[in-house]
Each structure stands twice: as C-alpha cells, then as structure tokens.
Amino acid sequence: MDWQDIDYVKDGTTAIIALNRPEKLNAVRMRSLDELVAALDDADADDAIRAVVVTGNGRAFCAGTDLSDGFDLPMGGDPATGEGVPPDAGGRVTLRLYEMTKPVIAAVNGPAVGFGATSLLAMDFRLAAAEAKFCYIFARRGIVAESCSSWFLPRIVGVATALDWMLTGRMIPAQEALQKGLVQDVVPAEALLPRAMEIARGIAETTAPVSVAINRQLMWKMLDAEHPRVAHALESRGVAATLAGPDAREGARAFAERRAPAFTSKASDAAFMRAWWS
Numbered sequence: 001m002d003w004q005d006i007d008y009v010k011d012g013t014t015a016i017i018a019l020n021r022p023e024k025l026n027a028v029r030m031r032s033l034d035e036l037v038a039a040l041d042d043a044d045a046d047d048a049i050r051a052v053v054v055t056g057n058g059r060a061f062c063a064g065t066d067l068s069d070g071f072d073l074p075m076g077g078d079p080a081t082g083e084g085v086p087p088d089a090g091g092r093v094t095l096r097l098y099e100m101t102k103p104v105i106a107a108v109n110g111p112a113v114g115f116g117a118t119s120l121l122a123m124d125f126r127l128a129a130a131e132a133k134f135c136y137i138f139a140r141r142g143i144v145a146e147s148c149s150s151w152f153l154p155r156i157v158g159v160a161t162a163l164d165w166m167l168t169g170r171m172i173p174a175q176e177a178l179q180k181g182l183v184q185d186v187v188p189a190e191a192l193l194p195r196a197m198e199i200a201r202g203i204a205e206t207t208a209p210v211s212v213a214i215n216r217q218l219m220w221k222m223l224d225a226e227h228p229r230v231a232h233a234l235e236s237r238g239v240a241a242t243l244a245g246p247d248a249r250e251g252a253r254a255f256a257e258r259r260a261p262a263f264t265s266k267a268s269d270a271a272f273m274r275a276w277w278s
Contacts (some may be wrong), residue, residue: 005021006018007057008039010046010048011197012201012204014050014051014197014200014201015046015051015053016052017054017055018056018057019057023058024066025058025062025063026058026060027064028064029066032066036119040097042143043100044100044267047266050204050209051203051204052100052102052105053107053200054104054106054119055196055198056109059109060112061109061110061116061132062115063114064117065090065114065115069164090118090147091147093147094119094122094148094152097119097123098148101268102216103125104122104124105127106126107193107196108127108129109129109189109192112134114135114136117135118146118147119147120182121147121156125194125196127188127192128183128188129182129189129192130186130189132174132177133173134171135170135172136153136266139168139169150166153166157180157181157182158181173271182219208261209269210247211239212238214273217276218235238273245265245269246263247265250263
C-alpha cells in the first residue's frame with residue numbers, strides 16, 4: 001500500500017506501525033483507518049513477524065478523529081432499529097486488532113484522545129511515556145463511545161472507572177492510567193520504544209508462535225464465555241493441537257537440556273482455530 005498516514009517498517013521479527021500525521025497530532029481520517037487495517041493485515045499474514053508495535057510520530061500518539069472539517073464520517077440509517085446505520089469507522093480497526101494472532105504492543109508517546117484512547121484497548125500491552133495522557137472525550141463532543149470501547153474499557157479497568165472516564169470526558173494522566181490498569185508501565189519518553197521492542201523481542205526469542213496465537217485468542221474471547229466449560233472445551237482442542245505439533249516436543253527437550261528452545265511452527269499453523277469462533 002502507498003502509506004500516507006502511517007509509517008510501516010519491519011525491524012527483524014517486529015512490525016512497527018507509527019501514526020504519521022504529526023502536524024495534526026496524528027488525528028485520523030478515513031484513509032488513516034484504512035491504512036491501519038491494511039498494516040495489521042500485512043503483519044498478521046507475515047510469518048516472519050512475531051509482534052507488532054504501534055506508536056505515534058511527533059509529540060502525540062493520536063488526537064482522535066480529525067475534526068478539521070467537522071465530523072466527516074458516514075451517516076444515515078435509523079438509530080432506533082439499526083437499519084441502514086453505517087458501521088462505526090474506528091470499530092473496524094479495533095475488531096481487526098481483536099482478531100490478531102500476533103501480540104500488539106502500544107507505545108503511547110503522548111496524548112491519546114478519542115480514537116487514540118479507544119484503539120489501545122484491543123492491544124495486548126499498553127506502555128506509556130511519563131507525559132502521555134488519555135481522554136475518552138466523547139460526551140464533551142456530543143457523541144458516544146466508539147471503536148467497541150464500551151465492551152473493552154470496563155473489562156480492563158472495571159465499570160466504575162470506565163463510567164468515570166466516559167461520563168466526564170476528563171483528561172487522565174499516565175500515572176492514573178497505570179494505577180487503574182489501563183497501561184502496564186510508565187517509562188521516560190526516551191525509554192518507551194526500546195521497552196516496547198524489548199517485549200517484542202522477548203516474545204520472538206522465547207515463545208512458540210502457535211501457542212502465542214491460540215493463547216491470545218483464548219484470553220480475549222473467553223471474556224464473555226457463559227461458563228468455564230467453554231474454555232475447557234477450547235483449551236482441550238488447543239492442547240491436542242499443540243501436542244501433535246513439533247513445538248511441544250522441542251519445548252520439553254529444551255527444558256531437559258537446559259537450553260533455549262528453537263521452535264519451528266508459524267502463527268499461520270494455527271489457522272484451524274478460526275473454526276472455533278464461527
């Protein structure tokens with residue numbers, strides 16, 4: 001793809017996606033969302049890539065939707081019935097993140113507002129620079145939660161905190177985000193990308209691709225399973241699949257021989273898992 005709104009580079013086993021509209025504080029437009037989905041598609045399909053890092057160029061992570069020309073978003077349909085209502089544009093990105101087989105690491109280098117804050121929620125690791133801020137600003141703009149955030153946010157920080165942040169639309173400093181569990185770590189700005197890359201390399205060097213792909217999907221999709229037996233059934237399938245593959249044998253040998261494992265599977269070898277969610 002002819003990237004205009006993002007930078008997309010591959011650094012060894014890591015794909016780095018950087019929002020690249022610094023003059024707009026990386027506010028997104030429809031093209032930006034299309035490019036994000038395309039980059040995630042590329043990274044997920046590339047068996048050489050083991051993890052994805054998402055960050056922003058310049059001093060912001062993402063200032064939300066570009067409002068230079070107002071809310072230039074698809075409109076129409078009947079809100080009461082849902083008939084003819086166009087899908088929320090940001091939700092396309094979040095749902096693509098939700099379906100990833102590779103871990104996604106957010107490196108939040110500055111303000112993350114609106115879509116900038118909601119797009120993080122379907123990522124697996126969220127790291128913030130000390131000066132980062134977060135804002136679910138929707139009520140202050142006369143709109144509502146988007147990008148599936150009403151599903152993700154209460155599951156990550158709890159419903160009381162989610163209500164506080166969504167109903168007030170206030171700015172959330174990095175330390176509060178850390179205390180409430182939105183981010184896992186707050187580091188100096190200069191250490192942010194190196195820390196994200198350290199996590200990505202650790203995954204690539206020590207874990208089995210098929211195991212990571214299945215575990216990632218199980219963790220997210222069992223959040224709304226109606227009973228533990230659903231997890232039991234699907235974990236049983238995963239155990240059977242991995243025991244039949246080469247990685248389980250290699251993992252046991254590496255442990256016995258006190259060496260690092262040399263796994264040979266690929267994330268695409270977990271494609272059978274798609275039938276589980278149909």
